[in-house]
Amino acid sequence: MRPNLTPDAPPPAAQEVTPEIEALVRQTIGAELRRAFLPEFAPGENLDLVVRTVRNIYIRLVERGHASDYWRSEAPPDAVPPLWATVAKSVDWLDTKNGTGDHETAMRLMKLGEEVGEVMQAYIGTQGQNPRKGITHTRADVAAELCDVILTAAVALHRFTDDPAETLDHHAERVGRRIDQIRAW
Structure with a gap:
């Protein structure tokens, strides 16, 4: 079952995160961000919590744009960290x-x-x-x-x-x- 990761989707029924679902989550967000830091989801975490996390990332993407510098760290070497x-x-x-x-x-x-x-x-x-x-x-x-x-x-x-x-x-x-x-x- 593929969860709907868009912000307006109804919450999914609680189920455990499987490697397949985690891969789908990473693919969905990774495709938008190209190089994204995504949190590690422990086996057994409820899917609804994972989906909420992904929705928050999705909302940030919508607000800032998929190519936003917010998601990247390509600052010049002399820049303040x-x-x-x-x-x-x-x-x-x-x-x-x-x-x-x-x-x-x-x-x-x-x-x-x-x-x-x-x-x-x-x-x-x-x-x-x-x-x-x-x-x-x-x-x-x-x-x-x-x-x-x-x-x-x-x-x-x-x-x-x-x-x-x-x-x-x-x-x-x-x-x-x-x-x-x-x-x-």
Whole structure:
């Protein structure tokens, strides 16, 4: 059975994702995007959740066009990485709207805690832990929430260093060296 992946289609009956259905989903979206990042769908995830994810991608395609740069990363080598460009926009917007005082710093740190809570909510939703709700999220939802945590942390990092990208790179290198030392034992 081929699911209807268009945004106005009625929701399908719940069924498990088979390799054939996953291939169809990837073919349908991949044909539009040519080179697309698609989330991994775990065996056993409900098809209706997969179809919702694909519909969201389809809607973005309709809104932005199939050849949109939103889906590609072909930036020149000297361009600011998308993470830090987005973080800089967010910081500028928040600083303009909310100011830069101690209260705003506290709000950004609390926002980070809120985002972590959303990760947990999404993960619980993938497990169907709440019997009243059942399975409400996909692995892709958890991944998106984790990305929100990373972005929110990067925005908060701006409050404590003049060069957050360099600070993060330096910290990652230190952690990498520690891992190498531990593995060498």
